[in-house]
Amino acid sequence: MSAKHNALSLQISVFLFAVFGAVLLGLIFVSYNAIKLTDGDALARQQRFAARRLDAAMASIPQQQRSATVWDDAVLNVAAVNQTWMDDNLGVWMQNYFGHHENYILDQANRPVFASVQGEVLTPRAYDTRAEIIAPLVVQMRQIMSDIRAQQDDPLEAMSEVAVVAPLRFNDEVSIVSLVPIISDSGELAQAPGSEALHIALRRVDSNFAQEIGQTIELEEVAFSPTPPVQPFAGTALIGPTGDSLAWLVWKPERPGMDLFVQTWPFLLLLGLVGSTILLWFTQRLLRVSRQLQDSETQARLDLAALEHAREAAKVADQAKMNFMSVVSHELRTPLTVILGYARLGKNLRQFPSARQLDERLLRQPVNVNLVKSSIDEVLAFATTGMEKIEKSGEHLLFLVNQLLDYAKMETGSLEMHPELCNVQEVLEPVVEQMRVLTEQKGLDLETQIIPCTMLADIIRTRQIVINLMGNAIKFTDSGKVSVIVTESDDKVHIAVSDTGIGIEPHELDKIFFAFHQTDLSFSRSAAGTGLGLTVARELAQRAGGNISVQSTVGRGSTFTLSLPKQASSSMVQAA
Numbered sequence: 342m343s344a345k346h347n348a349l350s351l352q353i354s355v356f357l358f359a360v361f362g363a364v365l366l367g368l369i370f371v372s373y374n375a376i377k378l379t380d381g382d383a384l385a386r387q388q389r390f391a392a393r394r395l396d397a398a399m400a401s402i403p404q405q406q407r408s409a410t411v412w413d414d415a416v417l418n419v420a421a422v423n424q425t426w427m428d429d430n431l432g433v434w435m436q437n438y439f440g441h442h443e444n445y446i447l448d449q450a451n452r453p454v455f456a457s458v459q460g461e462v463l464t465p466r467a468y469d470t471r472a473e474i475i476a477p478l479v480v481q482m483r484q485i486m487s488d489i490r491a492q493q494d495d496p497l498e499a500m501s502e503v504a505v506v507a508p509l510r511f512n513d514e515v516s517i518v519s520l521v522p523i524i525s526d527s528g529e530l531a532q533a534p535g536s537e538a539l540h541i542a543l544r545r546v547d548s549n550f551a552q553e554i555g556q557t558i559e560l561e562e563v564a565f566s567p568t569p570p571v572q573p574f575a576g577t578a579l580i581g582p583t584g585d586s587l588a589w590l591v592w593k594p595e596r597p598g599m600d601l602f603v604q605t606w607p608f609l610l611l612l613g614l615v616g617s618t619i620l621l622w623f624t625q626r627l628l629r630v631s632r633q634l635q636d637s638e639t640q641a642r643l644d645l646a647a648l649e650h651a652r653e654a655a656k657v658a659d660q661a662k663m664n665f666m667s668v669v670s671h672e673l674r675t676p677l678t679v680i681l682g683y684a685r686l687g688k689n690l691r692q693f694p695s696a697r698q699l700d701e702r703l704l705r706q707p708v709n710v711n712l713v714k715s716s717i718d719e720v721l722a723f724a725t726t727g728m729e730k731i732e733k734s735g736e737h738l739l740f741l742v743n744q745l746l747d748y749a750k751m752e753t754g755s756l757e758m759h760p761e762l763c764n765v766q767e768v769l770e771p772v773v774e775q776m777r778v779l780t781e782q783k784g785l786d787l788e789t790q791i792i793p794c795t796m797l798a799d800i801i802r803t804r805q806i807v808i809n810l811m812g813n814a815i816k817f818t819d820s821g822k823v824s825v826i827v828t829e830s831d832d833k834v835h836i837a838v839s840d841t842g843i844g845i846e847p848h849e850l851d852k853i854f855f856a857f858h859q860t861d862l863s864f865s866r867s868a869a870g871t872g873l874g875l876t877v878a879r880e881l882a883q884r885a886g887g888n889i890s891v892q893s894t895v896g897r898g899s900t901f902t903l904s905l906p907k908q909a910s911s912s913m914v915q916a917a
Contacts, residue, residue: 361620365613372602379598384575387594390558392577395590398554402519402542403504405439410523410540411501416530419446419523419538422454424462431540432457440550442516443543445471446523449536451479471511475518475541477582478505482520482539490534497528500537507582508546515546515565515579515588546579546588560592758799758884760909765794765827765834772804773825776811783815786822794827796834796905798885803905806878806889810838810901813874818842818898832907833887839900845893853891854879878903 409415409430418426427446435441436459445468446455453468482505489503490496505520523538544550546565555563562574566589570576576591769791780787807825814823821841828835845853854875879889886906893899 358620358624361616376598376602379601380594380596383595383597387558387560387592388575388577391554391560391590391592394554394558395577395579398550399506399508399517399519402439402441402517402544403506403521405435405441406504406519406521406540406542407501409434410521411526412523413525413527413530415523416525416532416538419448419454424455427455428457428462431455432462433460435542436460440544440553441542442545443471443541445541447479447539447541449538451483451539454538471543474509474511475520478507478509478518478520479539481505482522483535486522486537487535497524497532500524501526508579508587509581510587516543517546517550518543551590554590555592561595563590563592565589566591756880756884758802758881760797760799760885762795762797762908763800765796765836766791768796768798768800768803769807769825769827769836772807772811776808776815776823779812779815780823783819785815785818785820788822788824788826790824790826792827792829794829794834795907797908798887798905799881802881802885803903806881806903807836807838809874809878810889810903813901814838814840814842814899821898829907833904834907836903836905837900838903839898841898844895844897844899845891846895850891850893854889 414426415430418430431446432444432455435444436457442459444455444457445453445465447468448454453465453472456463456465456467458467482503485503485505486496486500489499493499500522501524503522507518508515509518519542521540523540525532548564551563551565554560565579566576569578569586569589570591573593574591575594576589578586579588579590581587769789773787773789773791777787811823811825818840819842823841824837824839826837826839828837875889882889882903882905886909887904890902890904891899892902
């Protein structure tokens with residue numbers, strides 16, 4: 342026993358620590374991937390924002406230029422080569438207000454007529470150091486302007502929105518270069534096609550430009566770098582006209598996943614220690630319980646024989662009870678079978694050979710044939726009527742016996758219920774069709790409103806309840822209609838059986854569910870029974886977790902409502 346106990350203890354310990362280790366490794370794996378995914382999503386989001394902000398910053402340069410280039414004064418003063426005006430409005434103002442580093446003006450022949458670098462006006466020849474690199478953009482701008490003049494009826498408006506912007510490398514520096522035409526804002530100045538001057542702005546890709554981009558989207562340690570970023574930095578490339586990377590906007594990316602881990606690791610460590618302590622305590626307690634269980638095993642084996650004897654005794658007693666019920670039901674059914682057999686023979690008495698022979702003989706004798714025949718007919722009719730009554734009484738007695746058997750099972754607690762989720766329409770529609778024959782025999786209308794829904798019920802017993810309720814409704818209704826209406830509430834399905842019959846007195850409503858009770862039917866003695874129908878029906882409903890309620894008005898009819906649950910209640914679970 343000791344070796345067996347030690348082996349079991351070892352198995353329990355290994356299993357618990359294996360489960361704990363697997364859970365811990367799973368948490369570490371999930372946490373690592375969660376951190377990785379979170380940081381990756383944050384990085385991708387920052388890269389998208391940075392690329393959009395960089396494009397927006399480049400697109401803002403021609404907008405800044407147009408504040409002074411789409412202007413009649415600009416056209417006139419550039420044509421007059423007014424260096425002072427051009428410096429004030431197209432040079433130093435652009436550099437001081439918008440942060441441009443260099444500004445140039447080219448005439449219609451693409452010759453420089455103005456040059457300003459970092460606030461200082463230089464000779465137009467200063468543009469020569471930039472001309473070769475900027476030349477493709479100038480050609481592109483002239484071509485765009487030519488296409489606009491050829492395609493547009495009003496080229497002035499279209500050219501006021503045109504621009505060529507691209508990053509270019511000058512020796513070891515990268516600048517954003519923007520070209521826009523200098524045109525009239527009013528359209529009143531005559532500008533011959535191809536006579537427009539061009540304004541060129543250069544904005545260096547430096548730390549100030551990087552700060553302007555990064556500040557709006559809250560990038561940390563943002564700057565421009567000539568090489569791609571390395572860990573822990575991230576970046577987005579500044580692509581030139583030929584598709585090569587001229588520079589990189591780099592920054593220190595957000596790492597929300599790792600930051601959260603750094604902030605919470607002391608708590609996670611504490612949680613791990615607490616979990617380990619709980620595991621050790623639980624293991625020790627489980628081992629102690631296992632020892633107690635093993636100690637109880639011997640006693641359980643000793644008690645098993647006594648329990649087996651008790652089970653056999655209970656089985657014998659239960660069998661004796663079932664035998665008693667079987668004998669009683671058999672003894673009751675035997676005379677009923679005889680009664681029903683003779684009743685059916687009596688209904689067909691006229692077809693017997695002896696009856697036919699009597700008719701023949703009476704016809705041959707010199708007697709008052711009509712009188713004798715009439716007497717015989719009366720006797721036969723009386724016998725037939727009696728046999729019919731015997732048959733009906735026997736059938737009714739059989740029904741009463743079945744009710745008594747159900748009541749006996751109910752009293753002994755052996756009335757079984759098998760609730761299941763079922764479709765209300767599938768449960769009720771066969772019953773309605775079965776009872777429709779009785780309503781048609783009495784000339785009653787049968788109305789139904791059975792909505793599609795589900796309920797928790799014993800299908801056979803539920804049909805028995807509804808048959809009882811509909812049978813009572815038909816029995817106590819001489820004219821009008823019988824209705825079956827299904828509705829729903831939050832937790833129950835309600836099956837209402839209504840009639841337009843005699844109704845029930847108010848003082849009788851509290852008594853109709855008592856066993857063997859019948860209401861006062863002195864004005865309608867057509868109803869009979871043991872008074873167990875509603876008692877059994879309500880008991881069946883309550884055992885299924887539901888109930889039966891009644892509303893009635895004398896002379897106007899009654900409504901019996903069977904309410905059954907949509908799902909198992911706590912009381913049903915305890916009963917199970």
